Amino acid sequence: MKVIFMGTPDFAVYSLKALLTKHEVVAVVTQPDKPKGRGKKMQFTPVKELALEHGIEVLQPIKVREPEVIEKLRSYNADLIAVTAFGQLLPEDILNMPKYGCINVHGSLLPEYRGAAPMQRAIIDGKKVTGITTMFMAKGMDTGDMLLKTEVEIAPTDNFEDLHDKMAVAGAELLLKTIDGLEAGTIERIPQDDALATHAPMLFKETGHIDWTMEGQRIIDLMRGMYPGHGAYAVFEEEPLKMFWAEKEAKDYPDAAYGEIVEVTKKDFAVKCGDGILRIKEVQARGGKKMATDAYLRGHAMNTGVLLK
Numbered sequence: 001m002k003v004i005f006m007g008t009p010d011f012a013v014y015s016l017k018a019l020l021t022k023h024e025v026v027a028v029v030t031q032p033d034k035p036k037g038r039g040k041k042m043q044f045t046p047v048k049e050l051a052l053e054h055g056i057e058v059l060q061p062i063k064v065r066e067p068e069v070i071e072k073l074r075s076y077n078a079d080l081i082a083v084t085a086f087g088q089l090l091p092e093d094i095l096n097m098p099k100y101g102c103i104n105v106h107g108s109l110l111p112e113y114r115g116a117a118p119m120q121r122a123i124i125d126g127k128k129v130t131g132i133t134t135m136f137m138a139k140g141m142d143t144g145d146m147l148l149k150t151e152v153e154i155a156p157t158d159n160f161e162d163l164h165d166k167m168a169v170a171g172a173e174l175l176l177k178t179i180d181g182l183e184a185g186t187i188e189r190i191p192q193d194d195a196l197a198t199h200a201p202m203l204f205k206e207t208g209h210i211d212w213t214m215e216g217q218r219i220i221d222l223m224r225g226m227y228p229g230h231g232a233y234a235v236f237e238e239e240p241l242k243m244f245w246a247e248k249e250a251k252d253y254p255d256a257a258y259g260e261i262v263e264v265t266k267k268d269f270a271v272k273c274g275d276g277i278l279r280i281k282e283v284q285a286r287g288g289k290k291m292a293t294d295a296y297l298r299g300h301a302m303n304t305g306v307l308l309k
Contacts, residue, residue: 103182
């Protein structure tokens with residue numbers, strides 16, 4: 001099958017690799033290159049790098065809905081457009097263009113978690129299972145008819161980085177199964193029930209600001225879901241201190257405030273939360289590197305009674 005692939009980050013690379021094993025990818029559409037690092041050197045998107053390795057033509061429109069972009073896409077006469085984490089909404093002119101339509105690989109069990117951050121939000125919400133849905137794309141945000149689904153377990157220690165890799169593999173496999181089914185005419189279109197829809201809006205730095213009145217497990221889940229992006233954090237000595245892992249205990253400090261440091265040992269420090277304390281095991285100070293808390297404490301004084309904000 002002749003396929004146009006649209007995708008941008010590492011998550012989408014898995015889908016493109018899978019397509020290259022069975023189909024003719026006639027073009028790749030990805031987001032424009034962006035400056036990165038201290039030198040602000042322009043960096044290719046991960047999908048662009050793979051496409052160039054295979055000699056595939058790459059388009060990087062600022063807006064895919066521009067008439068000249070649409071006409072360029074039409075010129076490929078593709079049978080199908082496959083989309084994985086592309087980053088732009090597609091206009092109807094593109095949605096209706098290929099014979100088999102535009103197929104999206106989405107990182108949730110729709111209609112749950114429509115939106116930009118479904119995997120992170122599933123972890124933050126304490127879900128034990130999530131999955132991949134392939135769907136026909138429609139005008140709305142992740143509202144199109146569903147095609148196939150596969151479940152993916154979220155282990156108790158999985159952070160977003162861990163789940164991302166499992167989901168990327170599952171998404172690539174499901175994309176190939178979906179295309180096979182479309183060619184064979186064996187897949188049923190299943191409309192989504194909007195009444196069951198939940199949303200997964202984009203994450204921002206402030207999303208990771210820890211509310212110490214929450215139960216310990218909810219705070220741990222926030223740490224897991226926000227890693228390795230913005231990170232979960234609290235303010236210590238007027239500076240953000242990112243926290244990546246913690247262990248909860250049922251100890252009670254009735255006179256302490258939520259967010260108060262109630263214990264400091266050589267290995268860690270403990271903070272009062274909504275249902276006990278959290279022992280903080282991994283941190284990162286502004287301008288520093290991620291490290292075990294014992295290493296951080298060797299270079300930073302920390303005392304009980306201090307309130308993390």
